[in-house]
Amino acid sequence: MALVIHAAKTNKNAFKALIAAEYSGVEIKWAENFEMGVTNKTPEFLKMNPIGKVPVLETPNGPLFESNAIARYVARLKSDTSLFGCSPVEYGQIEQWIDFASLEIDANLLKWLLPRFGYATYIAPVEEGAIAGLKRGLEALNTYLSTHTFLIGHSVTLADIIMTCNLYLGFKLLMTKTFTSEFPHVERYFWTMVNQPNFSKVMGEVKQTEAVPPLPSGKKPEAKPKEVSKPKAEVKKEEKKVEAGNGDEEEAAPKPKAKNPLDLLPPSKMVLDDWKRLYSNTKTNFREVAIKGFWEMFDPEGYSLWFCNYKYNDENTVSFVTMNKVGGFLQRMDLARKYAFGKMLIIGNNPPFKVQGLWLFRGPEIPQFVMDECYDMELYDWTKVDLSDEAQKERVNQMIEDFEPFEGEALLDAKCFK
Ligand SMILES: N[C@@H](CCC(=O)N[C@@H](CS)C(=O)NCC(=O)O)C(=O)O
Missing domain, CATH: 3.30.70.1010 (Translation elongation factor EF1B, gamma chain, conserved domain)
Structure with missing residues (x-):
């Protein structure tokens, strides 16, 4: 039985397993007709993951949930890959960076993102705290990457896959160039990773957001309104169904092109x-x-x-x-x-x-x-x-x-x- 992943096809948490699969030569198919907010509420789905969240991987030996665990499972299916490092200390370092990517980067990104997409209540000090926590994490990562190409050793490991998928959410939806330019080594690392063939096969072309999504209507930003985009058209009802943090943003209306000074x-x-x-x-x-x-x-x-x-x-x-x-x-x-x-x-x-x-x-x-x-x-x-x-x-x-x-x-x- 082939491995089947249940999630919307834009889900960065599912990308973790799919990229690991590219490296380890494992075949994973997307579940057919998956509809976020519908399929994951069905009794069949809840039998696979009682909390009703995605991704879920169906394996011949039963379902797995939690995207990091799924990615670890996929990476371990082939013993001849270096995704797990070559010594006990490297295994430890890989786990260390996986936790860092989840707790210092992803958790703060989600605290910033969910209220802006209407999935949680917007509270200004909570957002400020999330952004401060995220910047602290990125600063530390930036310092580390100033002397490292990869997180561990001299090639891609599972830690790079998980870190890049988590950063992807930030680059795609929240962190503008102005925001990330404070962390040039993180930028270089991110663009290097997403341009690796095994990443780009799964992620496609990655574009950095040009604006932070506007606050839900009625809320006023309390700091740095410059970073916040002008409100775009209302997020379509339809998109509400897209899972938290992975919905594609509506394209900005085309603006007339200014003449290049050159x-x-x-x-x-x-x-x-x-x-x-x-x-x-x-x-x-x-x-x-x-x-x-x-x-x-x-x-x-x-x-x-x-x-x-x-x-x-x-x-x-x-x-x-x-x-x-x-x-x-x-x-x-x-x-x-x-x-x-x-x-x-x-x-x-x-x-x-x-x-x-x-x-x-x-x-x-x-x-x-x-x-x-x-x-x-x-x-x-x-x-x-x-x-x-x-x-x-x-x-x-x-x-x-x-x-x-x-x-x-x-x-x-x-x-x-x-
Ligand atoms: N820690 C989980 C997070 C899973 C998660 O939050 N999934 C979101 C989509 S990215 C979801 O299914 N949300 C639906 C819900 O909360 O009902 C993982 O890494 O797999």
């Missing part, structure tokens, strides 16, 4: 698309054709060139994680495609790998909207290329052409943003 700069003789085309179409004699063409086109009045160096290169101990991290950065730079070109190099044969890059931006500075909207920017040190320095210009050339050895080292990978 479009108001004086016209430049450099046409970015022409350069991108030359870069892509040059297959031979790259130095003679593409690099020469670049400097002929380059307009130092209309564009600026920047070197970037990842601030936490010591953490780049796993090649695929480092490559995914850079891949995620380039995906998030999509918003700047009209105004930027970039090369990112992952340097070295052995860990820790260095991540360094070259970026061409429209305008004399790094555009403010890129700094504001792409959280990766602050994970790098940025230095403007000094065009009067021939050595720096040669470095630009080598970065554009993926020259090897680059500063004496092999390249693990080179990625282009164009």
Whole structure:
């Protein structure tokens, strides 16, 4: 009998088991026709979980409830995975972080979230306490992650799966970029995890909320109204049926697009698309054709060139994680495609790998909207290329052409943003 999970398909607690299943090669199916608020109240369901909550996993040996327990069960079904660590102390650390994720992160997130979605009474000091508790947890996690890529060891464990699923709820529904930017290592960790193939297969594309859900009507925020979104349309009655904390928010009404200030700069003789085309179409004699063409086109009045160096290169101990991290950065730079070109190099044969890059931006500075909207920017040190320095210009050339050895080292990978 296949394993069957009962929950709505957006339930982050069910994701814990599904992601663990991807890692351990276990097959789990969603229960058919599950309807939150209806199916979980039926006598058949209450026989599986007497409290009537989801998720529940049906196994050949009986049902299981409590999402962390379900995820542990799924991870243990295959003994050849490293989801549980390799020594008694690692087992202990994994349990430690699972409890931390549940009690310091998830519990506070839910205290903040449930009243805002109308599932509990809103009491301002309770919300303030929840946010303070959450920030304390995130601060501690941030400090820990400043020197660790994963919670335990050098690969994903069950602790990372459970922590990421709990953070997912916060990033998706409550914690705006302004809120999370206080915790840059947590941000980097979260985006690295959700971009792992076994996570993204289950979670799909993850987007951070742009606003905290408004207070239930009639309630006034008592602190920092700036963080609170303008009330959107009423949450539809229908959505009330969606389980607590996992209902998709209603999409905000489309706003007219403001003109990007970069479009108001004086016209430049450099046409970015022409350069991108030359870069892509040059297959031979790259130095003679593409690099020469670049400097002929380059307009130092209309564009600026920047070197970037990842601030936490010591953490780049796993090649695929480092490559995914850079891949995620380039995906998030999509918003700047009209105004930027970039090369990112992952340097070295052995860990820790260095991540360094070259970026061409429209305008004399790094555009403010890129700094504001792409959280990766602050994970790098940025230095403007000094065009009067021939050595720096040669470095630009080598970065554009993926020259090897680059500063004496092999390249693990080179990625282009164009
Ligand atoms: N500690 C439980 C929490 C389960 C839980 O609160 N489930 C919510 C949905 S995420 C639910 O079923 N709510 C319905 C209810 O309270 O009746 C777990 O991790 O599985």
